[in-house]
Amino acid sequence: MSDIRTILLAEDSLADAEMAIDALREANLANPIVHVEDGVEAMDYLLRRGAHANREEGMPSVLLLDIKMPRMDGLEVLKQIRNDEKLKALPVVILSSSREESDLARSWDLGVNAYVVKPVDIDQFFQAVKTLGTFWAVINETPSLD
Numbered sequence: 057m058s059d060i061r062t063i064l065l066a067e068d069s070l071a072d073a074e075m076a077i078d079a080l081r082e083a084n085l086a087n088p089i090v091h092v093e094d095g096v097e098a099m100d101y102l103l104r105r106g107a108h109a110n111r112e113e114g115m116p117s118v119l120l121l122d123i124k125m126p127r128m129d130g131l132e133v134l135k136q137i138r139n140d141e142k143l144k145a146l147p148v149v150i151l152s153s154s155r156e157e158s159d160l161a162r163s164w165d166l167g168v169n170a171y172v173v174k175p176v177d178i179d180q181f182f183q184a185v186k187t188l189g190t191f192w193a194v195i196n197e198t199p200s201l202d
Contacts, residue, residue, distance in 0.1 A: 061117040063193055065091045066098040066133065067151070068125040072174065076120065076151070079185035087117060087193045095128025099136060102143055115146055118192035120185075123152040123159055131162055138167040147192055151185070 063080060067073040073091050080089055092098045098119065100106035119137070123130035130150060137143045149170040150163050163171050172188065175181045 060086050060088075061114060061193070062088045062090050063189060064098065064101060064116040064119045065089060066093075066095065066119060066125065066130065067091065067122045068093050069122070072122070075178070075181060076185045079182040080189040082182065083186035083189050085189050085193050087189070090116070094125045095130060095133040098133050099128065102137070102146070103140075115143070117196075117198070118147045118149060118188075120149050120151045120188065123150060123154050123163075131159070131166060134163065134166045134168060145198065147196065147198060149188055149192065151188070 063085070065073060065076055067076065073093075077089050077091060080087075090101065092101055097107070098121070101108040101111065102115070102119075104111055104113070121130045121133060130152070134148055134150075137146055137148060144167075147169045148167075149172060150159075150168050151172050151174060152159065153174045155173055160171055170188075172184060175184055
């Protein structure tokens, strides 16, 4: 397996996902980007089941996770990740438009690594996502998650 690990983006808004992917590509990261549209698909990817059963082994370098998603929200995904021995060390960054104190508090209680409110301004959004991608995929050092 390559040392360059995937960036997993769990985002139900196609417009927000496209902007995030464009920002990550603009950061010139070599990391592949995988986009899933809800929490169920995120867990399927991480646990290599369903449509993702045949994906390559290995954990992403980071999960960029929206909170408000259908089928399974981001807080439930975070909870399941932190309760799973194989997944609990995975860096998870909430990337959400929610400024609700309850979402912020619950995310930290569940062990999120960072909570970033999506800026409304497109340039600020691009800069925030580029910075996140560069930090979590290139700069941050993690133990082997495989």
